[in-house]
Amino acid sequence: MLGAVVGAISTFLAGRFNLLQSMSAWRSGGFNSIVEGFYEPLWAVVVISIIAWIAADRFTVAGLGEETATNLGLNYRAVVLFGTVLVALATGITSVVVGFIPFLGLIVPNLVSMLLGDDLRRNLPWVALTGTVLLLVCDLIGRTVIAPMEIPASVILGVVGACVFIAIVVRNRARVSA
Template identity: 60%
Template sequence: MRRRIPAALAVLLVLALVCASLLVGGYDIDVPALLTDPAARNMFLISRVPRTLALVFAAAAMAVSGLIMQMLVQNRFVEPTTTGTSEWAALGVLLLTIGAPAAPPLVRMSVASLFALAGSMAFLAVLGRVALRSQVIVPIVGIMLGAVVGAVTLYVAARTDLLQMLATWRSGGFSSVVRGGYEPIWVVAGIVAVLYVAADRFTLAGLGRDTATGLGLPYRRTLFTGLALVSLATGVTAVVVGFLPFLGLIVPNMVSLVRGDDVRKNLFWVVLGSVALLIVCDLIGRLVIFPMEIPVSVVLGVVGAAVFVAMTLRQHGRARV
């Protein structure tokens, strides 16, 4: 019973944040208005509910992606935005926009996911040729690769007059999420379910190739499956809401610090914590200059950068000891 109380309290806290997200916005909607005003109810169902659901699914996707990548690469500093995966997804969407601007969302998500997978494989290939004297080198390599791909994307966008589209798409905000445009992100729920079922395999893969192979795990197949699922989640999330920096870095590390490295046991807490963090950052962005709005990626980037620096200094302190 003692173990259930913290989980129940955490769920209640997240539900309270979800309710706050549903009730905060430029259009004044309260509970009595939902019961008596058809216009308010319609606005609530068209805008508020899709936005909050997108927040929940995007948070789950990016945090779980970060957790799986950290296990597969055996490094706590990696997640889609520190390995170049998100930048590759952006390049894929930009090239598709140039070649087929009328492509439906599912095609855009597929292309973004394929480019994200290619970026993840390229990151691992480069990582295998770099002498790693510190865990901090891994995200630095990823950030450098992402910077190169991002520069290419920026150059192509500038030459094709798509800079404004690229900036808007990469802003990582939920203000444009409405009913009819966010539904594909529901696929993330299926990805999280698959990751939960295969969590033990990813835990074994995190022990290293030799150990995992000795225990009978098909290491390469597990690695590719994990990267494919992470790339799919990253591609879908990037197309629907843009980039969410450091989300896959903050929560998985905090959970692992408290509960260890068992992926299956941590998934529930990682999803719960990431949803809470993203909603809090979103509420801050919506309330600071109300009724205007700061993209959640800006608030999340500030928090994530601070945590990343703190983790780097902590790792450096351990290395010196």
């Protein structure tokens, strides 16, 4: 709901300042607009990822729930706030540079956790590598399917991500029912 409100305000402002075309290009995530001098903010995401990896044990404990984390001596609210700030910064920077990439942050961590367990410190490099490979494969498919035209990587990833997400939900529901 909040996303719809923010999107409506953004669209209104873009219309007032004749930026609707730029906004629609920004909303479709991909690498076709990335040029030298424009991708450098992504280095901040690398720094944020390193900070998240250092704090990964605290995030894993916080994932056990507020009561358990507090009993183990962790300031649950501070850790959750810190994690939320890191995710918001990384997502915001990535969205500004690359555009919106649907399902990537939803399916990749879940797939890695299904394969490797819930140890965030061990999983984080695998999540980064798997997400990178998946996004690059979607970008390559988008560039070759209707060459010389191009489908944004976000469209391809949206289709793939929706299928994988539905498969994860159905698999988990079948496992719970059994």
